[in-house]
Amino acid sequence: MAIAAVGQICSTSSMMDNLLQCQNLVQKAASAGAKAIFFPEASDYIASSAAESVSLARSLEESDFVQGLQRSASENKIHINVGVHAPAEGGIRVKNLLLWIDDNGKITEQYQKLHLFDVEIKDGPVLRESHSVEKGDSILPPFDTVLGRVGLAICFDLRFPEISVALRRRNADIITFPSAFTIPTGKAHWEVLLRARAIETQSYVVAAAQVGQHNEKRVSYGHSMIISPWGSVLAELGGDWNGGPELATAEIDLSSIEKIRKEMPLLRRTDVYPEI
Numbered sequence: 001m002a003i004a005a006v007g008q009i010c011s012t013s014s015m016m017d018n019l020l021q022c023q024n025l026v027q028k029a030a031s032a033g034a035k036a037i038f039f040p041e042a043s044d045y046i047a048s049s050a051a052e053s054v055s056l057a058r059s060l061e062e063s064d065f066v067q068g069l070q071r072s073a074s075e076n077k078i079h080i081n082v083g084v085h086a087p088a089e090g091g092i093r094v095k096n097l098l099l100w101i102d103d104n105g106k107i108t109e110q111y112q113k114l115h116l117f118d119v120e121i122k123d124g125p126v127l128r129e130s131h132s133v134e135k136g137d138s139i140l141p142p143f144d145t146v147l148g149r150v151g152l153a154i155c156f157d158l159r160f161p162e163i164s165v166a167l168r169r170r171n172a173d174i175i176t177f178p179s180a181f182t183i184p185t186g187k188a189h190w191e192v193l194l195r196a197r198a199i200e201t202q203s204y205v206v207a208a209a210q211v212g213q214h215n216e217k218r219v220s221y222g223h224s225m226i227i228s229p230w231g232s233v234l235a236e237l238g239g240d241w242n243g244g245p246e247l248a249t250a251e252i253d254l255s256s257i258e259k260i261r262k263e264m265p266l267l268r269r270t271d272v273y274p275e276i
């Protein structure tokens with residue numbers, strides 16, 4: 001059994017301030033005995049326009065934000081899962097990435113968001129992620145960590161159960177959804193979707209979320225959660241920015257996954273519908 005932590009922050013366009021928020025939580029998570037800490041999507045920055053987002057992006061090797069977290073991981077002997085941007089080929093778009101940094105500070109895995117959030121909701125959010133972001137083209141196979149086998153997905157990917165089912169089929173124990181959900185869609189769908197993904201994959205779901213006002217145009221829903229493979233919310237943070245970053249922790253018990261999967265085997269009818 002090992003402890004996982006979720007960190008809830010409010011990123012702005014100041015990468016240095018965002019790094020300080022994360023580093024503060026890394027220390028707290030390490031003091032709480034956590035083996036890994038999970039941060040939201042776009043922890044490095046949330047920009048107020050597509051142009052600003054592209055101009056702020058740095059390669060992983062040149063990002064002070066990423067390097068700062070690599071140092072924190074090794075100094076605090078903790079693994080870090082964090083969402084960041086990096087420039088895409090051609091210079092007009094960015095990649096929306098999720099990194100695994102091990103407790104020596106090395107980036108060992110990276111996933112590029114598959115599904116981009118293009119919405120035009122009447123009297124609600126209008127966002128066109130595909131204007132500034134290049135979509136990924138593959139599922140990253142789950143990998144072994146101190147907590148168990150981790151499968152990576154990001155934010156809007158949550159709405160496509162195929163990716164979670166594919167990660168489960170490749171033996172994920174824990175599926176991540178670092179996010180920056182909007183308030184109306186968060187209120188309506190966030191917890192239901194997260195619990196559904198945990199229940200249908202019989203896996204832990206770790207969802208670190210951005211919270212509060214990032215700039216004059218963007219506000220995020222918060223409510224970071226860790227959910228058990230039975231679908232219970234084990235840890236949850238609030239929806240308000242209380243002036244500082246916040247942390248929640250939960251124990252990851254791999255034997256509970258084994259028990260649930262044994263007691264209720266979800267045998268798929270792949271003779272009727274395709275295997276994912």
Ligand SMILES: O=C(O)CNC(=O)[C@H](CS)NC(=O)CCC(=O)C(=O)O
Pocket residue numbers: 041042045046047053116117127128129155156159180181182185186
């Ligand atoms: O733009 C960045 O830098 C960071 N990326 C995001 O905030 C992304 C794209 S705008 N947000 C979402 O996918 C929210 C999904 C959502 O709210 C839902 O599915 O309801």
